[in-house]
Amino acid sequence: MEMEKLSNGHAGAAVPMDEEVPQEDQLFLEHKSGPTKTPQFTDFEGKTSLGMSIFNLSNAIMGSGILGLSYAMSNTGIVLFLVLLICIACLSSYSVHLLLRSAGVVGIRAYEHLGFRAFGHPGKIIAAVVITLHNIGAMSSYLFIVKSELPLVIQAFLGQTTGSDDWFMNGNYLIIIVTVSIILPLALMKHLGYLGYTSGFSLSCMVFFLSAVIYKRFHIVCPLEVFGNHSVTTEDSGEMCTTTFFTVNQETAYAIPILAFAFVCHPEVLPIYTELRNPTKRRMQNVGNISILGMFIMYFLTATFGYLTFYENTEAELLHTYSKVDPLDTLILCVRLAVLVAVTLTVPVVLFPIRRALQQLLFPGKAFHWVRHIVIALCLLFVVNLLVILVPNIRDIFGITGATTAPSLIFILPGLFYIRIIPTEQEPMKSRPKIQAACFAALGFIFMIMSLTFIGIDWTSGEKRNLGGH
Template sequence: MSYQLLDYKHYQRHEVTFVNVESDDRKSLIDDEVEEKKITANVCWAGFNLINSILGTGMIGLPYSMRLAGFPLGLLLLIGVAYVTDYSIILLIKGGSMSGTNTYQSLVSKMFGFPGYLLLSVFQFLYPFAAMISYNIVTGDILPKIIQRIPGVSPESWYVDRRVLIVLTTAVITLPIALYRNMEKLGKVSLLSLLLTFTVLVIIIVRASSLTSEIPHTEDAWVFAKPNVMQAVGVMSFVFMCHHACFLIYGSLEKATVSNWSRITHVSMLLSLFISLQYSVFGYVSFTGFTQGDLFENYCREDNLATIGRFCYAITIILTYPMECFVAREVISNVFFGGNLSYTLHFAVTFAVVSLTTAFSLVYDCLGMFLELNGILSATPLVFIIPPACYLKLSEKPWYHLDNAIPLLILLLGMVIMPVGFLMAILYPQECSHGSEMFYCLSTNSTLLNITSESFYRMTLISLTGKGN
């Protein structure tokens, strides 16, 4: 009897132990599954944030880069710039991991000291500063055409003048938002910005199906290469530049490893490249040699679908401009004021930056020029030169080693693109429409298809230069 009781108690203890082990195992499995789902969601959001930082407002300038480089070569260059961006982003994070740094500034400072930090700060200021000028130029291009679609509004009205609208938009909307000290709330609208970018793409694709048969193609529309290749690379670099956000996104990962980051970067860059190719192809084939730096300048004022696209793009710009101002202000704050700005200095710096960008956009109205110069002078060193330079300095192998061949090649490419592209942009500036309607918007459908070569050439000159001879 006592034996049976002991045996029963032993069995009972064994059963309880077994149940506890089984319960612990089940809990462990559930916890692992929840943790895996959290990590997957975290990776997805990191990829989304990286895509969103690439697919910015510069996308509208990609068709213009096809016009500069030649359509076939332009597509190849776009793929090449996407590859270089992908590679340099990974190099940047590798460099941070190897040096024990977690920001772009600290990495460059550790590698090249204060002079390197200062040079990086100049590039990091110029990029958002020129982007803000570009956004104001686009505002001046888009808003007059939107307002003129309102019944009863005359094209001669003072309030549809591009300069008036730029000043009003800056004073009433962008400057007050840019004065916020914290951009976190504004950052939550990034999803809206991305959705609007897709909406604009759909409109471009839909209009391409009809415009390709209505608008005559220029004679050099399909040549393989054109002389302005370096400027085209500058525009593409401007679009793909996202290095300023990489360390922030990398730091948000649950498992922040270089291999994990590499996978996220590859997928994000492939998706971004696919969308960029859609913008480039459908935007360029619609207008070929007439393609402007601001693609919406090519669409006629009476085009209702294009008006919707302009409206979506205008919202995107208004949401993005204050973010760029925040970056430019932070650079000034870190370099000159130790990262701390009093309320008075905060207002003064913000007002000065916004005023300067507004002044530039009132004087110049050709978006293409600013896309070229910003890409060449700011994006090219941030994408092509600095990340591989940091990696090569950190590498234990000599610079001529085979493992360092690609970083060295990218570095040399950047050192060629930057000076040559700048000289080409200055010596051979591209003309723009200056807000005027394109000739095909002024022609009736019956005459559009019966254009003689002489009148075609004359109208091309009028559209692009404003001169008839």
Template sequence: MSYSQVQFSDMQSTFISNYMEMEEPVQEKEQQGNWCQRTFGPLKKGGIRMSIISLLAPCLGVGMLGLPYRAKEQGLIIELVLIALCGIISCISMHILSWSAGDLQCSSFSELIQMSLGNKMKRLFEILTICQCLLGITQIQISFQLFIYELFKYFEITIDQRELAIITQLLFIIPNLLISFQKTLYRLRYFSLIGVISVIYITILTSLDYFIRGQYKDNITLKLIDIDFNIFTTFAMTFFCYLCHLFIFPIRKELHNPTIQRQSKIWKRQCLICYIIYSLICICGYLRFGDDTQTWVINNYHGDFFFIGKLGMSFALFFAVPLNILACRQIIHDMLLSDEMEYQLKHRSLRIQAQDGKITFEVDSVDSFRSKIHIYSTLILQFGSAILALILPNINRYITLLGGLLGTTMVCLIPVLIYLREYRDKLNYYIVILEIMGVVFGWIGALYGQF
């Protein structure tokens, strides 16, 4: 072991990558079986199926329940085109991030931006992402409160909505917090599965309801195409349904044999599943109710089966909070660990150890510092979002901000900048055009949606 002082920028990425690898042991290669075993067998760490479920869980939420209402505003054909367009842009961004992360050997989103776009862009990304995640978790908390209120209405229990929101937070925040302390997607796998199953159940139920019963009344007015300036806001709110890109790096870390081909299967299948579910809910929900479609189409339905669906969606929202906290906490870890490393290098000695051809870096007090980050960031995100959920009433306004301004910046602008920087010699201009289109549409929609 030897001691030396080195420049922080040359070793920060390597230290964080090596340090993060210590958290979980590598999963052994899963046994190959037949199609039935691979599809319905236990969820194993590092498998493609578990990765797809982990990526689906943050997408399949209340955003999709608003798609029939978007069709009511812009027309069914326009909304279906936007669902497909947002899915394509989302899938392209996932591939850009996984390609560049593999080529640059980066283990986190922040590290990738730092190596490709520089420290200033990295810091801007971290600030925007933390804001986006905090608003996103707040939106989930508000939606959870509203679904609990709908469950009370089913039993004809009269209660003030604001009082119920406060009671809900007091009752559920502690069990939610205990789940939020989990460190890996693998440990949250069954919570993710509950959310995905609930959404699939609602999709099947709404589809069967339309195909069996048809339109709920005669002479329903349907709108197929209606193009106006609101299309940008509709794009932003539709794009919100595909925001899951912070989970790419946790999935890459836990994925066994994370080749480009295996990662590509995950991104493509996730986007395809989302597109099918979103299209079915949009078509069947809008054709069933037409101009009477509510903001969340599930509120148009009544009966015991749909009560089960609302109950399942409540569970999905409850478990979505820990999932989103995990992704946001990773960004906070990267940001604060980088600052701590820089401080240690300037004021203390850094131990450099070479073993089996691999260099590792050890800094005094980083273990305790990292534990503090985990605890404090979880507490701040959990309680901060709960407080904001009681203060901020208008949920749709924040969805346009999330999907339009912050979402497209993170999912479209940053990936296309990385793509232009790292692959300038072999650019596909269709990719560049689609990503820039996503940025322009999203920003206009986010700003227009505030008025």
């Protein structure tokens, strides 16, 4: 899932023969052929079955973005949301196709190394920076969930129906405590180790979350008895409980970035391809298509049932909306605890590839050093905590990350890599595949500019809907 973004030029990745191999990767780059042969996917013996590869890629897709989908639907309507969801899913599948074609030509298994083969060191640096920024955005979204949900869990355990001014109910203090006591010790480990097993647990938590959303749809009656600490009158209920199929408003600008953020998995495609048993492009494309289809269904069900529960009162973080109805609900409390544990354990998992990428960019070829290892972790956690404390809404994290790094990873870079890597004698620049790839990359630029423009207008206008403090 976004919760499992290990996009760092993974172990097992083949690199261009003319690029210096980092010391920590050397033991993982052995292959059957001699050093003079261009590495191919068949040079590596993958042991992962088709089913397990689908599970792994589904984990790479699934993540915190699912919590914002109902909010996106409330600002687009069901039909427009479905159209956008289908478009993003199809474009993600096409992006996987471009990456597999590019990788198959040069035998490279890492997103950053495709950047090196396409544009040299600047390409590698750009790809690594984009992946790093995206993972920082993902870490911020996880800690924002801790910031917003942990006080509600404490409130429920204390039997309180309203918040208090006590320090232990302040989300900003709580994320610092969680970071120092849990995340930092795990982030200081030399090897990832058993943290990787949070992958299955995280996906299980999200399935549990979906089940709870569907169940609550039939047990929460609209108009809500309590919302935002005031009663909802019958006069309000007509408009509040109306299903919209197509709508456009100021906050519709966040819909596409949220969807794009929820589908980013592309840095993980090539490492999963590496480990696939009997790897072929068609076989790996099937893995991508099935994974994207599965997440498409899960996303649409979550968005629909969440939206049909709260309608226009849906908040940017769906789980937080349930506290407006019953802060002491046992089922939602269990879901909160599961999600909190999952995201807390995932933060150090995501931090590892960021630190590794920074070490390769800033200290290439340097041997492991504890001081550098610790300082980078401390700096990253400090920056992420500062972002979470300063950013008022998780919607802004979804929006900015989804409008910048997500289109870069899904649209722009795969299209440019394809154009540069596929030989012109094989596919001329005027051939249909390369024209399509160029249009695909251009679409990413257009999407990025439009999203950032509309989000900027929303920020500067100061017009916010009253969504219970969101």
